[in-house]
Amino acid sequence: EKTLAIEQQYRLPIVLSGVEAPYMQRWLKAHDVDAKLLEDRSMNTCENSRFSSLLLQKKGGAPRVILITDRYHMPRTRRLFALNGIETVPVEAPMPTRLTNWRPSEQNYDHSRRANYEMLATIRDIWFGSSDCREVP
Secondary structure (H helix, E strand, O other): OHHHHHHHHHOOOOEEEOOOHHHHHHHHHHOOOOOOEEEOOOOOHHHHHHHHHHHHHHOOOOOEEEEEEOOOOHHHHHHHHHHOOOEEEEEEOOOOOOOOOOOHHHHHHHHHHHHHHHHHHHHHHHHHOOOOOOOOO
C-alpha cells in the first residue's frame, strides 16, 4: 500500500525484490500499477540488496532509490544497499500486523520481537558477514 502511494506521488519505476515479489506485482497490477522490474530469487535481506543492485545495473544503474520497508528493518536494509553501492531514501511502511487495538500487550510484544530480531541481525552481519547471502541469483 505504501508503494502504491509513493508511485502515485512520484511516478517512478518500481523494483520488487524477494520471493514474495510476484505476489506484490499482482497486487499492484490489480491497482493499475505495472511494476516491471522484478527480482524474485532473493531469500533474505542481503540477497534482496545484492540482487536488486545487479538488476538495476543491468538496466543502466540507479545510484539512489526510494526504499520502502518497516521502521525496524530500515537501518539494516539501508546499510546492505549502501554496501552494494546504492544510496537509499527511506520511506517507512507500517509494519503488517493482525493485532487489534484492544490487545496492546500482544502488539508491544510483536514490535519488541521485530526490533530485537533486526538488532541481532545487524550485529551478526557486522561481526560475521552474511554467510547465507549468495553471490548471484
